[in-house]
Amino acid sequence: MQRAIALVDCNNFYVSCERLFQPALEGKPVVILSNNDGCVVSRSQEVKKLGITMAAPWFKLKELARQHGIIALSSNYTLYADLSNRVMRVLAQFSPEQEIYSIDECFLDVTGINELTRYAQAMRQRVKQHVGIPVCVGIASSKTLAKLANHVAKKRSSGVCNFNALAEDELNHLLSRIEVGEVWGVGRRTHSRLQAMGITTALALKCAPGERIRAEFGITLARTVAELGGTACLSLDEHTTLRAQIICSRSFAIPVTQLADLEEAVISYTSRAAEKLRRQQSMACCVQVAIRTNPNQLKAPQYQPGLTLALAEPSDDTRALCHATLSGLRQIYRTGYAYQKAGIILSGIIACDNRPHSLFDDTEAQQKSATLMSTLDLINRRMGSGTIHLLGEGITKSWAMKRGNVSPRYTTELSDIALAHAAPNK
DNA sequence: TCTGGGGTCCTAGGACCC
DNA sequence: TCTGGGGTCCTAGGACCC
Numbered sequence: 001m002q003r004a005i006a007l008v009d010c011n012n013f014y015v016s017c018e019r020l021f022q023p024a025l026e027g028k029p030v031v032i033l034s035n036n037d038g039c040v041v042s043r044s045q046e047v048k049k050l051g052i053t054m055a056a057p058w059f060k061l062k063e064l065a066r067q068h069g070i071i072a073l074s075s076n077y078t079l080y081a082d083l084s085n086r087v088m089r090v091l092a093q094f095s096p097e098q099e100i101y102s103i104d105e106c107f108l109d110v111t112g113i114n115e116l117t118r119y120a121q122a123m124r125q126r127v128k129q130h131v132g133i134p135v136c137v138g139i140a141s142s143k144t145l146a147k148l149a150n151h152v153a154k155k156r157s158s159g160v161c162n163f164n165a166l167a168e169d170e171l172n173h174l175l176s177r178i179e180v181g182e183v184w185g186v187g188r189r190t191h192s193r194l195q196a197m198g199i200t201t202a203l204a205l206k207c208a209p210g211e212r213i214r215a216e217f218g219i220t221l222a223r224t225v226a227e228l229g230g231t232a233c234l235s236l237d238e239h240t241t242l243r244a245q246i247i248c249s250r251s252f253a254i255p256v257t258q259l260a261d262l263e264e265a266v267i268s269y270t271s272r273a274a275e276k277l278r279r280q281q282s283m284a285c286c287v288q289v290a291i292r293t294n295p296n297q298l299k300a301p302q303y304q305p306g307l308t309l310a311l312a313e314p315s316d317d318t319r320a321l322c323h324a325t326l327s328g329l330r331q332i333y334r335t336g337y338a339y340q341k342a343g344i345i346l347s348g349i350i351a352c353d354n355r356p357h358s359l360f361d362d363t364e365a366q367q368k369s370a371t372l373m374s375t376l377d378l379i380n381r382r383m384g385s386g387t388i389h390l391l392g393e394g395i396t397k398s399w400a401m402k403r404g405n406v407s408p409r410y411t412t413e414l415s416d417i418a419l420a421h422a423a424p425n426k
Numbered sequence: 427t428c429t430g431g432g433g434t435c436c437t438a439g440g441a442c443c444c
Numbered sequence: 445t446c447t448g449g450g451g452t453c454c455t456a457g458g459a460c461c462c
Contacts, residue, residue: 055429249430251431
């Protein structure tokens with residue numbers, strides 16, 4: 001039986017989330033900005049038509065935005081994450097095998113289902129009805145082809161495209177009209193190298209000699225070529241495994257020069273990462289800390305050090321992890337630089353159940369730590385993130401990022417719901 | 427003046443071992 | 445002066461994704 005993989009992708013996800021709660025934004029050009037209102041991370045259809053690209057720096061677009069009356073909102077990840085969960089729960093009803101690939105898309109194994117096109121229409125309708133977010137569905141025999149089918153679906157009013165229902169020459173005709181850079185796994189670098197070889201369309205890549213691709217580009221692109229030919233090389237990953245690394249990094253609202261401010265930031269990021277670590281019931285063996293100056297500030301002196309440290313024993317205790325990241329920070333910090341960003345990475349991640357035991361384990365201290373951490377997590381979940389935190393995180397956080405125009409957390413914060421109702425409907 | 431954040435996979439090269 | 449071959453493990457860096 002032919003394998004059938006569906007890729008369901010939300011349309012302009014962050015913009016659609018905002019429109020759900022501010023219907024007045026419907027039909028207007030809207031962009032959502034990254035942290036610090038730095039660049040564009042989601043665009044409405046009207047904005048895409050103006051030629052504004054993904055990740056374009058906002059400050060360069062302000063004049064164009066004024067001319068066209070573009071509405072810019074700061075990103076509100078709490079809201080987007082909550083709506084994403086709802087979309088994914090609805091889609092899970094359509095297949096027992098679901099891979100949540102990103103905040104706004106998932107793969108579903110729909111092998112063996114009859115009338116796939118009608119089935120895909122049912123997905124769209126149910127998500128629209130239950131959550132209010134518009135989605136498009138692409139179906140094909142491999143994940144890479146399903147991504148391309150979705151690309152085609154986005155341009156159709158039906159919002160659905162099923163490659164499995166097409167004859168070979170019909171499919172090839174569609175692929176011949178898609179630029180090779182649109183193929184999943186072909187980034188900027190590979191795109192220009194392929195073009196230099198005369199491979200400019202998805203069809204040309206599908207027909208490229210596998211061995212030459214393998215030799216010149218490596219195994220990853222060779223798999224992509226096989227997938228374009230309908231041979232599934234990538235399986236659905238149902239995320240039962242632990243994350244291999246947990247990253248927390250942010251740019252500052254203003255350049256930071258003092259060690260004390262960097263210390264506050266690093267403690268705060270380590271605390272967020274430690275929460276994630278405990279949420280997946282795991283411990284880390286290594287921490288990495290990195291800071292950097294602004295690489296776009298070409299004239300300023302540049303410095304971007306990083307340091308990885310092994311912990312004496314695996315830990316999920318915020319205090320132990322902060323102790324390590326702070327010690328790393330103090331080793332790499334130098335005066336005389338204007339730092340723009342700091343980040344930490346937890347790695348060497350193992351499940352708590354697999355923690356190695358040693359003769360010298362202090363069981364009592366370990367239990368105390370576990371109790372303290374789970375109490376901390378419980379309070380922060382109930383009372384709001386950051387209710388209890390280490391004092392070293394700082395109170396004022398002068399370095400914290402700026403978000404000029406953020407919407408209320410309509411679905412997750414009681415006080416914001418009240419605010420939403422009190423606000424006059426302009 | 428102002429350019430995000432969080433992740434994965436692959437590869438090359440060094441250290442080390444027998 | 446001459447200085448093997450093969451294996452493993454780790455890390456850094458590159459490329460990609462959304």
